[in-house]
Amino acid sequence: MPFSSLNFDIKESHKLSISPFDRGFLFGDAVYEMILSINGRCIFLNDHLARLKKSLDSIKLNLNFKEKNLVDEIKRISNLNDNPFQAIYIQISRGVQLARNHLPEENLSPTVFITSFKINNPSDRQKGISALLKEDERWLKANIKSTSLLANVLSKIEADSEGHEEVILHKDGFLNEGAVSNLFLFINDDLHTPSLDANILPGVTRGKLIQSAEADNINVIQRIIHISEIDDAQEVFMSSTTKGVIPVVKIIGSDFDTDHPGDLTSRLREIYLREIYQA
Ligand code: PLP
Numbered sequence: 001m002p003f004s005s006l007n008f009d010i011k012e013s014h015k016l017s018i019s020p021f022d023r024g025f026l027f028g029d030a031v032y033e034m035i036l037s038i039n040g041r042c043i044f045l046n047d048h049l050a051r052l053k054k055s056l057d058s059i060k061l062n063l064n065f066k067e068k069n070l071v072d073e074i075k076r077i078s079n080l081n082d083n084p085f086q087a088i089y090i091q092i093s094r095g096v097q098l099a100r101n102h103l104p105e106e107n108l109s110p111t112v113f114i115t116s117f118k119i120n121n122p123s124d125r126q127k128g129i130s131a132l133l134k135e136d137e138r139w140l141k142a143n144i145k146s147t148s149l150l151a152n153v154l155s156k157i158e159a160d161s162e163g164h165e166e167v168i169l170h171k172d173g174f175l176n177e178g179a180v181s182n183l184f185l186f187i188n189d190d191l192h193t194p195s196l197d198a199n200i201l202p203g204v205t206r207g208k209l210i211q212s213a214e215a216d217n218i219n220v221i222q223r224i225i226h227i228s229e230i231d232d233a234q235e236v237f238m239s240s241t242t243k244g245v246i247p248v249v250k251i252i253g254s255d256f257d258t259d260h261p262g263d264l265t266s267r268l269r270e271i272y273l274r275e276i277y278q279a
Helices: 023-027 045-058 067-080 150-161 204-215 263-278
Strands: 003-006 009-012 030-038 085-093 111-118 129-135 166-171 182-187 190-194 220-223 235-240 244-252
Touching (some): 030 045, 030 263, 045 085, 067 085, 190 204, 204 235, 204 263, 235 263, 244 263
Antiparallel strands (some): 003 111, 085 111, 182 190, 182 235
């Protein structure tokens, strides 16, 4: 039976309930994190906590508890749910407000929800995905890990309905990221990825992969990338906490079409897998 925590009270997940007046429910006035847990160890926990803090600061949400309490609760949930591979989900909303108003009342008590989802072993064989090039219709603050994800949800539905796993979002001719992942291209053996001034989430996996690639003497270039550059890419992959390196073999709306994941992508994936097992 899975266990979850609501406001630091742990119960079996199906026994939890939340007020419909929660601002997360009414306005999407909430931020979240997703952390990979392998055999009870939370991988890159400090990087996720640092990004959570940035998201909270960006929406001016002040916590009324210590970070240590949050960390202890995350570890408790990770240990109670004894799946070897879990995604630990943390959501913090601005709290419950009975009089619906866009303007938050002062001194609300944030709602803190932590749960765990069983996931596949990130080292399971990856045969490569197909992705759909699509106009980015999201808001302009994709750097905040907000729960307001309607545009991402609609993009995933569209991709899925056409038999693809992910979208590659672009705006004004330039590439951003996927609906649930960051984007990388190998061009002339160099690794290119949209820079953080594109409208993207600063992915924890993205940051770790840049470090791993540089340590492996791969030249990494973070820059604004034109959509047409996909046509000439040697290899393309996407990245996320739960799936690690995700090779892309076909991109609908471009000339990029290969039979199988490329060698450079596979090598970086192996390096990354070693790192998460050792972290
Ligand atoms: N970009 C978006 C829009 C995402 O939703 C995610 C993950 O959920 C990522 C990128 C990858 O971020 P991370 O590597 O921190 O999981």
